[in-house]
Amino acid sequence: MRIGKQDQAFTAIATSDAESITVRGLDLCDELIGRIGFTDYFWLLVIGEKPTAAQRDMTDACLVAIAEHGLVPSVQAARMTLAAGPDAWQGAMAAGLLGMGSVVAGSSEAAGRYLVDLVERAGDGDLEATVIASLEEHKARRMKVAGLGHPQHSAGDPRADRLLAIADELGLAGRHVEALRLLGAHATRIVERPLPVNVSGAIPACMLDAGWPAGAMKAVPLLARAAGLSAHLFEEARRSIGFIMSHKADLAIGYDGKSSKKHAAE
Helix, strand or coil: CCCCCCCCCCCCCEEECCCCEEECCEEHHHHHCCCCCHHHHHHHHHHCCCCCHHHHHHHHHHHHHHCCCCCCHHHHHHHHHHHHCCCCHHHHHHHHHHCCCCCCCCCHHHHHHHHHHHHHHHCCCCHHHHHHHHHHHHHHCCCCCCCECCCCCCCCCHHHHHHHHHHHHCCCCCHHHHHHHHHHHHHHHHHHCCCCECHHHHHHHHHHHHCCCHHHCCHHHHHHHHHHHHHHHHHHHHCCCHHHHHHHHHHHCCCCCCCCHHHHHC
């Protein structure tokens, strides 16, 4: 992207005047508020057109699947931030969302890119051979396989299984779901450690086959986790555990740095 003055500065998302607000070509008050569900609106906002019933159901399922998973690091960050600044919900929410990186919750983005790459590399050819070759390359280079493995659900992520089943039921499962299933079928044998399909692999596989763009994949877990974080922040405001978590962390982490001169003398 060129830095500085831009030519043809436009947006196709929304505009407004004194009498109306237009979003993606539809009047916000007359055609959207009270007439469209939020998942449909999310799809409309990002893509520019309303989803089909199957696309809506698949998106709903993915949002529900990733919205909440207990006191994960992003939730802890949000709750401790609110405990330290009770008047700053926006800061606590931001802290939680900022913690959704390539390891926890935000990894759907990397998995989506990987699945797209596998499908593009295979083209109309043998997808299974492409997947196997990629896994062998990952093993040789000691690389993490995006979309596979989970520290808690080592025998298989039940959320992933359910999402893939829904994709089948809705008739949406296509090349990306196939690639993910092939990864799950061969990874444990090739990499020689348990690598089941996880929810961060199932979400992009299902959403890509539903027609969601890879470049907007991270929006799905971000939107979903905002709902989960809202629940944690409301609970934190009523029954705070932020400082308890902070105290427990202080007790759990030992110090192995240099001693001060005073303590060294003792």
